[in-house]
Amino acid sequence: MGESTVMTGNGPRAFFSGGLEASQPAFDSIPVIDFGPMRGDDPAARNAVGEAVRNACTQVGFFYARNHGVPQAIIDATFDAAHRFFDLPLDRKQAISVEKSDAMRGYTPLLGENTDPENKGDLHEGFDLALDLPADDPDVAAGVFGYAPNQWPDGLDDFREPLTAYHGAARAFGERVFRAFALALELPEDFFLPKITKPMAHMRVLHYPDQSTATEEKQIGIGAHSDYECFTILCTDDKPALQVLNSAGEWIQAPPIPGAFIVNVGDMMARWTNDYFQSTLHRAINQTGKRRYSIPFFFGVNSRETIEVLPSCQSQERPAKYAPITAGDYIRSRFDDTYAHRTGDEA
Numbered sequence: 594m595g596e597s598t599v600m601t602g603n604g605p606r607a608f609f610s611g612g613l614e615a616s617q618p619a620f621d622s623i624p625v626i627d628f629g630p631m632r633g634d635d636p637a638a639r640n641a642v643g644e645a646v647r648n649a650c651t652q653v654g655f656f657y658a659r660n661h662g663v664p665q666a667i668i669d670a671t672f673d674a675a676h677r678f679f680d681l682p683l684d685r686k687q688a689i690s691v692e693k694s695d696a697m698r699g700y701t702p703l704l705g706e707n708t709d710p711e712n713k714g715d716l717h718e719g720f721d722l723a724l725d726l727p728a729d730d731p732d733v734a735a736g737v738f739g740y741a742p743n744q745w746p747d748g749l750d751d752f753r754e755p756l757t758a759y760h761g762a763a764r765a766f767g768e769r770v771f772r773a774f775a776l777a778l779e780l781p782e783d784f785f786l787p788k789i790t791k792p793m794a795h796m797r798v799l800h801y802p803d804q805s806t807a808t809e810e811k812q813i814g815i816g817a818h819s820d821y822e823c824f825t826i827l828c829t830d831d832k833p834a835l836q837v838l839n840s841a842g843e844w845i846q847a848p849p850i851p852g853a854f855i856v857n858v859g860d861m862m863a864r865w866t867n868d869y870f871q872s873t874l875h876r877a878i879n880q881t882g883k884r885r886y887s888i889p890f891f892f893g894v895n896s897r898e899t900i901e902v903l904p905s906c907q908s909q910e911r912p913a914k915y916a917p918i919t920a921g922d923y924i925r926s927r928f929d930d931t932y933a934h935r936t937g938d939e940a
């Protein structure tokens with residue numbers, strides 16, 4: 594990567610001069626990065642992770658993370674809980690509909706979302722949770738976007754505990770991703786940490802029914818989209834379905850790698866880095882003949898944090914493309930675009 598420095602009225606300012614243009618070759622595979630060093634005490638090894646993350650985020654927008662540190666037992670228990678939840682009768686799931694939550698917590702039925710406006714609804718159902726805050730939490734009481742209590746299903750054992758454990762472990766991994774992002778952006782490794790003390794860490798468990806016999810092209814597991822948050826940590830079961838769009842317009846398969854998460858840059862991080870990091874379009878189609886389950890975890894900063902193009906990602910030649918916005922306002926606007934019930938636009 595080329596780093597350049599320009600003199601500004603406020604002193605010298607470094608910026609990244611490589612990787613921003615569309616002249617990069619289209620990727621044909623997704624890099625695999627060993628995150629083990631992010632839990633170790635070798636700064637050179639952590640810097641190497643940062644460099645691999647920089648290459649992945651600027652060229653692909655996606656990477657696999659091996660050695661992520663989330664225990665397999667927690668992952669297995671979460672998938673098991675998801676299977677049991679989605680097997681419940683619809684009325685028990687609808688009892689905790691997301692429509693009862695201002696903060697998108699609870700159940701979304703099949704076709705309850707339409708991620709790609711060209712499509713006719715997504716062929717998945719989901720359960721959403723995030724930081725579980727009590728009603729008397731000051732930010733919940735003040736109505737700060739993104740902070741709310743979760744909704745939990747009644748009478749389902751072994752559900753809340755594994756999902757909460759997964760949320761905590763994925764959050765810890767998310768902090769390591771933010772540390773790697775800081776290294777990738779040549780910022781102090783702890784740059785993002787004060788901004789994620791109460792993160793908008795929105796987790797979903799998703800169930801995609803099989804659609805190997807479905808003929809409706811406009812109704813797939815999840816339509817083409819980019820994610821909203823800083824990044825997504827995706828854990829899937831062993832059923833391939835995810836596809837990622839490269840700059841040549843080809844859908845590249847992102848099959849499951851046992852023991853690895855898939856991490857992708859979201860729009861908020863693209864915005865924060867002036868599009869130095871790429872937020873790449875992706876979709877999922879389950880044609881495996883079996884049900885598929887996945888766990889996306891959308892990791893972002895504290896709701897009140899302002900997202901303003903990072904100094905190292907702008908210069909006189911490459912001015913900031915995006916106005917500052919708080920993280921909460923940004924996410925709220927993106928949710929409102931996606932979920933008909935939030936805008937009253939029940940198409």
Ligand SMILES: O=C(O)CCC(=O)C(=O)O
Binds near residue numbers: 799820875877889
């Ligand atoms: O389930 C998957 O493989 C992808 C999910 C996804 O892209 C999302 O929830 O944003």
Ligand SMILES: [Fe+2]
Binds near residue numbers: 818819825875
């Ligand atoms: Fe996504």
